[in-house]
Amino acid sequence: xxxxxxxxxxxxxxxxxxxxxxxxxxxxxxxxxxxxxxxxxxxxxxxxxxxxxxxxxxxxxxxxxxxxxxxxxxxxxxxxxxxxxxxxxxxxxxxxxxxxxxxxxxxxxxxxxxxxxxxxxxxxxxxxxxxxxxxxxxxxxxxxxxxxxxxxxxxxxxxxxxxxxxxxxxxxxxxxxxxxxxxxxxxxxxxxxxxxxxxxxxxxxxxxxxxxxxxxxxxxxxxxxxxxxxxxxxxxxxxxxxxxxxxxxxxxxxxxxxxxxxxxxxxxxxxxxxxxxxxxxxxxxxxxxxxxxxxxxxxxxxxxxxxxxxxxxxxxxxxxxxx
Amino acid sequence: xxxxxxxxxxxxxxxxxxxxxxxxxxxxxxxxxxxxxxxxxxxxxxxxxxxxxxxxxxxxxxxxxxxxxxxxxxxxxxxxxxxxxxxxxxxxxxxxxxxxxxxxxxxxxxxxxxxxxxxxxxxxxxxxxxxxxxxxxxxxxxxxxxxxxxxxxxxxxxxxxxxxxxxxxxxxxxxxxxxxxxxxxxxxxxxxxxxxxxxxxxxxxxxxxxxxxxxxxxxxxxxxxxxxxxxxxxxxxxxxxxxxxxxxxxxxxxxxxxxxxxxxxxxxxxxxxxxxxxxxxxxxxxxxxxxxxxxxxxxxxxxxxxxxxxxxxxxxxxxxxxxxxxxxxxxxxxxxxxxxxxxxxxxxxxxxxxxxxxxxxxxxxxxxxxxxxxxxxxxxxxxxxxxxxxxxxxxxxxxxxxxxxxxxxxxxxxxxxxxxxxxxxxxxxxxxxxxxxxxxxxxxxxxxxxxxxxxxxxxxxxxxxxxxxxxxxxxxxxxxxxxxxxxxxxxxxxxxxxxxxxx
Numbered sequence: 001x002x003x004x005x006x007x008x009x010x011x012x013x014x015x016x017x018x019x020x021x022x023x024x025x026x027x028x029x030x031x032x033x034x035x036x037x038x039x040x041x042x043x044x045x046x047x048x049x050x051x052x053x054x055x056x057x058x059x060x061x062x063x064x065x066x067x068x069x070x071x072x073x074x075x076x077x078x079x080x081x082x083x084x085x086x087x088x089x090x091x092x093x094x095x096x097x098x099x100x101x102x103x104x105x106x107x108x109x110x111x112x113x114x115x116x117x118x119x120x121x122x123x124x125x126x127x128x129x130x131x132x133x134x135x136x137x138x139x140x141x142x143x144x145x146x147x148x149x150x151x152x153x154x155x156x157x158x159x160x161x162x163x164x165x166x167x168x169x170x171x172x173x174x175x176x177x178x179x180x181x182x183x184x185x186x187x188x189x190x191x192x193x194x195x196x197x198x199x200x201x202x203x204x205x206x207x208x209x210x211x212x213x214x215x216x217x218x219x220x221x222x223x224x225x226x227x228x229x230x231x232x233x234x235x236x237x238x239x240x241x242x243x244x245x246x247x248x249x250x251x252x253x254x255x256x257x258x259x260x261x262x263x264x265x266x267x268x269x270x271x272x273x274x275x276x277x278x279x280x281x282x283x284x285x286x287x288x289x290x291x292x293x294x295x296x297x298x299x300x301x302x303x304x305x306x307x308x309x310x311x312x313x314x315x316x317x318x319x320x321x322x323x
Numbered sequence: 324x325x326x327x328x329x330x331x332x333x334x335x336x337x338x339x340x341x342x343x344x345x346x347x348x349x350x351x352x353x354x355x356x357x358x359x360x361x362x363x364x365x366x367x368x369x370x371x372x373x374x375x376x377x378x379x380x381x382x383x384x385x386x387x388x389x390x391x392x393x394x395x396x397x398x399x400x401x402x403x404x405x406x407x408x409x410x411x412x413x414x415x416x417x418x419x420x421x422x423x424x425x426x427x428x429x430x431x432x433x434x435x436x437x438x439x440x441x442x443x444x445x446x447x448x449x450x451x452x453x454x455x456x457x458x459x460x461x462x463x464x465x466x467x468x469x470x471x472x473x474x475x476x477x478x479x480x481x482x483x484x485x486x487x488x489x490x491x492x493x494x495x496x497x498x499x500x501x502x503x504x505x506x507x508x509x510x511x512x513x514x515x516x517x518x519x520x521x522x523x524x525x526x527x528x529x530x531x532x533x534x535x536x537x538x539x540x541x542x543x544x545x546x547x548x549x550x551x552x553x554x555x556x557x558x559x560x561x562x563x564x565x566x567x568x569x570x571x572x573x574x575x576x577x578x579x580x581x582x583x584x585x586x587x588x589x590x591x592x593x594x595x596x597x598x599x600x601x602x603x604x605x606x607x608x609x610x611x612x613x614x615x616x617x618x619x620x621x622x623x624x625x626x627x628x629x630x631x632x633x634x635x636x637x638x639x640x641x642x643x644x645x646x647x648x649x650x651x652x653x654x655x656x657x658x659x660x661x662x663x664x665x666x667x668x669x670x671x672x673x674x675x676x677x678x679x680x681x682x683x684x685x686x687x688x689x690x691x692x693x694x695x696x697x698x699x700x701x702x703x704x705x706x707x708x709x710x711x712x713x714x715x716x717x718x719x720x721x722x723x724x725x726x727x728x729x730x731x732x733x734x735x736x737x738x739x740x741x742x743x744x745x746x747x748x749x750x751x752x753x754x755x756x757x758x759x760x761x762x763x764x765x766x767x768x769x770x771x772x773x774x775x776x777x778x779x780x781x782x783x784x785x786x787x788x789x790x791x792x793x794x795x796x797x798x799x800x801x802x803x804x805x806x807x808x809x810x811x812x813x814x815x816x817x818x819x820x821x822x823x824x825x826x
Contacts, residue, residue: 037662070524076522104512106518125373153780159513182779183510185772188666196469198780210672 011192015034021316025085025115029060034090035074037067041207041288045121045252046090048284051267052202052275069097070161072106077106083259088117088268093162097308101315102160110308114255115265116301118272121290122139122249124225125166126232128218130194138221138241141201149178154192154198158183160320165311166203166224173238173245194218195260205250206231207289224248231289251307252290252301269297329680330453330478332775336681337688342386345378346685349387350692353394358402358704362396363413364595365636365758366542369534370719372656381663382678385686388659389639392444392652393686396595396635397693400437401704405430410744413595413631416603420616420623432565434711436573436621438694440629445690446583448636450684450750451585452643452778459644460669468777469787473797475770476650479584483759484808491814492755498765501530506678507768511775522678523735528751530658532727534651535712537757545714547636565621573625576606581677585812587630588637598634636686643679650762687809 030053034046043065050061064075079215081087083142089095096110108114127138135141145152150155154171156164164181171177182199187208193199195217202209203220206229212218213232220235226247228237238246253274256265275281275293295303314320336342349371349595356367371391375384396413404421425435436771442470466474466715483493506525518524565573583605584598593777606626607616616623641649646668648654665675672679697704727736750757779786788793 037664064732066733068733069522071523073733107522157370158508158510180779180782183513184775184776185510186666187669188664189668191670192668193462193467195464196467215673217673 003225025267026057027094027105028057028073028086029062029088029225030057030065031062032088032090033078034065035061035066035071035095036092041123041205041290042071042090042092042252044288045290046273048281049090049120049254049272051276051280052281053271056271057267060316070099070103071207072099072103072108076107078255078257079113081126081257081275083115083261084259085256085260085264085268086210087257089114089255090252092252093304093307093311096162096253096255096304098162098165100313101308102313102320111267111305113258116258116297117256117265118269118297119251119253119293119295119300119303120223120272121252121285121293123205123207123252123288123290124223124229124249125163125222126206126235127134127170127201127222127226127238128194128209128211128220129201130199130203131196131216132195133197133200133218133219135221136219137238138143138238138243141221142177142243145177145179145200146175148182149297152178153182155184155187155202156181157187157190157194158185160315163187163203165318166248167201167318168320169246169248169314170203171241172317173176173243176280191218198237207287210289212221214314222246229289230286230291243246249291249311251293251303253304263281265297325457326424326453326824329457329656329676330684332676332683333453333680333684335388336382336677337684339671341380342685343683343688345387346390347653349390350394350647350689350696352399353391353396353686354398354693354696354704355394355707356719357398358707359398360721362395362542362546363399363540364392365534365651365655365761366538367391367395367454368652369531369538369697369721370532372655372659373400373536375659376662380409381660381675382681384663385656385678385682386689387574389657389682390689390692392656393441393632393635393689395804396632396696397441397702400432400441401697402435402708404437404624405705406708411459413599413635414628415495415628416599417624420620421602423617423619424621424624426490432621433624436565436625437570437628438697440573440577440580440625441632442690442694442809443577443627444584444633445636445686445693447581448585448588448633449687449690451681452636452640452686453680454678455589455640456644456672456683459610460672464669466669467791467792467795469794470797471647472642472770472773473643473771473788474647475766475793477768477801477804478647479762479766480687480804481649483596488653490753490808491752493759496755498755500760500765501767501770503533503760504764504767505771508734510772511779519692521735523733523751526815527768528764529727529731529736529739530655530764532736532739533743534655534658534761535723535727535748536743537747537760540740540744541757543719545751547712548714555711564812569621572621573797576626577629579605579609580626584630584633584635585637588634588797589640595635595638598633602630608609610716620714622670637699639682639686642667643671643682646671648762648765652759654761654765676795 016287031319034043034048036042047063053061066077073093075089075091078089096250098107100110115242129135129141135144154167156167171179187202187204190199190202193214194202209218213220220232222238223229223232224238224246225234273294276294282292352371356362367812368391375387378384399414400417403417404425407418407422421433479497483490483497506524508525517526580602582623583602587598603623607613607623638649638653641647641654642656647659657667722735727740747757777787
């Protein structure tokens with residue numbers, strides 16, 4: 001009986017402690033898991049946010065890079081962490097929209113296991129060809145590919161990666177082009193073959209294409225996204241050249257484990273929205289080709305659900321399977 | 324003039340306070356660990372690689388790694404001369420005459436001539452890299468998947484041909500490395516192979532963990548077997564500067580060794596080891612008094628030491644310009660670059676000119692530091708040689724584990740070192756050289772990728788490898804190399820050439 005009483009008392013106290021805990025949040029250091037290696041775009045975005053969040057919340061936000069298996073190792077770690085607001089994830093399209101569609105063995109559910117916190121940034125892509133390619137515009141490229149089905153190649157950073165799916169989407173939206181996919185281990189490796197003409201086009205992130213665009217090695221033809229990119233103001237959007245449905249961006253967003261108290265979600269969402277408007281943050285994001293985003297946690301949740309549907313259609317159409 | 328502009332850019336980068344500092348740290352730590360008997364450059368770099376992962380600037384990281392490399396290379400010579408224990412294979416020949424000089428009461432001049440010879444060779448090799456790199460990169464842009472594949476076939480065959488001892492064993496190690504390289508996600512289909520549903524294995528084996536297990540831990544385990552009876556010439560170093568006669572006798576071997584190393588170092592599988600052995604053989608042939616060799620001839624120290632340093636540095640050329648590691652140390656450097664999101668290859672020179680030229684300039688600075696660091700501090704290194712292994716090795720093991728863990732913040736990688744440490748020990752017992760394995764591990768993955776990419780581009784037509792002239796040439800060279808190894812007459816000669824090192 002005494003034991004039972006003690007249990008009840010403990011339960012009551014624990015229940016009472018929950019709101020108190022949320023109010024005093026954060027009372028200790030927060031861990032932000034970045035599921036990609038140090039130095040990449042996700043890492044730079046994540047570290048920028050972590051540094052600013054430390055100031056805003058008055059507690060250290062410690063960055064932990066947990067790379068591996070296309071970001072799923074780090075994401076899985078957060079999915080299985082306690083939903084107390086002390087373990088957060090900096091995710092991208094790869095971990096939450098594309099990865100789970102491509103890999104049936106993924107150990108987490110991108111929708112059920114996470115509570116969306118905030119949409120941090122977006123990174124549109126750019127369609128590039130080699131600097132000495134015979135085509136000068138996207139229209140000419142589409143014509144060339146239409147007239148020579150199966151003759152040309154495109155490169156990507158691997159099966160089911162963002163550049164691969166973006167290119168598949170381009171093939172579809174530009175009129176069901178037949179171009180052969182050649183996977184690489186990163187878009188940087190595609191560049192030499194793009195220059196020598198063995199690869200005809202590549203959908204690259206603006207930042208990684210930027211250095212090669214500057215020295216004339218590759219030529220940008222069109223950017224995805226709703227409006228032109230600030231980094232490439234002379235390059236038209238797909239919409240402008242008459243290819244619709246290509247308003248796609250790779251997103252960076254934050255998640256907590258599912259079941260995280262609503263107050264904590266609100267609090268972090270509010271802080272992140274303030275952070276992504278700070279001029280020095282905007283400037284740092286621009287360097288990695290990312291445009292600051294923002295909005296409510298619900299909007300972010302809706303965005304990545306909608307995006308998943310979008311990619312699902314592309315994957316089905318292009319018949320992409322891991323086999 | 325472009326050469327001067329490039330070097331100016333390089334020195335501008337390499338001479339920043341931060342880079343000079345890390346270059347110094349690299350050279351210092353490299354020497355420190357390299358001085359430990361039995362632990363060579365490969366093990367040293369494998370152990371210290373993880374600490375560069377957290378550096379913000381890849382240039383600084385590479386400068387430090389390069390510093391570790393020639394620091395360890397040089398440290399190996401110190402133990403070769405003073406303790407008769409080569410720190411690494413390329414200083415095996417230094418033990419022949421260097422140790423005899425030490426026994427004859429001339430350890431100082433032996434150490435000094437090794438340092439001076441290395442510095443001269445390093446200077447020449449630096450200039451050569453600066454001059455050779457731009458045209459090499461131009462050629463590299465003509466390389467498609469077919470050419471890369473053929474180049475790697477040639478590289479692997481050359482590695483087998485130039486490996487010591489049994490060809491069969493070397494071949495076996497390469498194949499084993501190739502198989503290990505299969506673990507991970509297949510680029511063409513996106514399927515995880517041999518990962519046994521372990522998510523950590525879907526990216527392949529952690530290269531650092533494998534290298535550290537096989538080279539670092541494996542070497543330590545086998546060193547522990549040896550009894551600690553070292554005869555260290557602690558008090559007898561005395562006079563450092565060589566006499567005028569010794570100087571004169573060394574000049575020609577140093578120049579010849581430098582030329583030899585600069586040439587052989589560029590070859591796949593060549594590098595420091597082959598250069599030093601060849602130099603020793605040449606000096607002995609050219610000498611009017613070959614009977615002095617093995618009894619303390621200064622030429623036998625000067626030539627090989629210059630050659631191994633030039634060879635070590637020249638092996639950076641194919642790595643930096645083609646992105647192809649020609650030996651296991653360069654394979655580690657490639658891993659170091661990839662961690663920083665720099666894909667080695669012809670594009671590095673144009674997209675990262677400060678990194679490229681900064682690294683080259685730092686090589687000269689590092690070599691200069693070695694001379695300054697080593698001659699006056701020789702006493703300290705000797706002290707280190709007297710620290711008992713039972714204290715030294717547990718500390719090294721601990722730091723290694725911390726290093727491996729910190730790469731991915733993953734305990735799994737630390738566990739990965741265990742089976743490879745055991746393997747590394749077993750390989751030593753069976754005298755199987757583990758370097759071809761590492762090369763197979765790195766090149767295997769790349770080779771498969773390039774093969775399949777070339778085949779996809781040719782839409783399944785194998786003739787792509789022989790209709791492209793560059794690719795055909797490379798394959799023909801590979802075929803010639805293969806014939807050479809298996810021709811009985813030549814195979815016998817080869818055994819003789821390598822027999823000299825056996826004692």
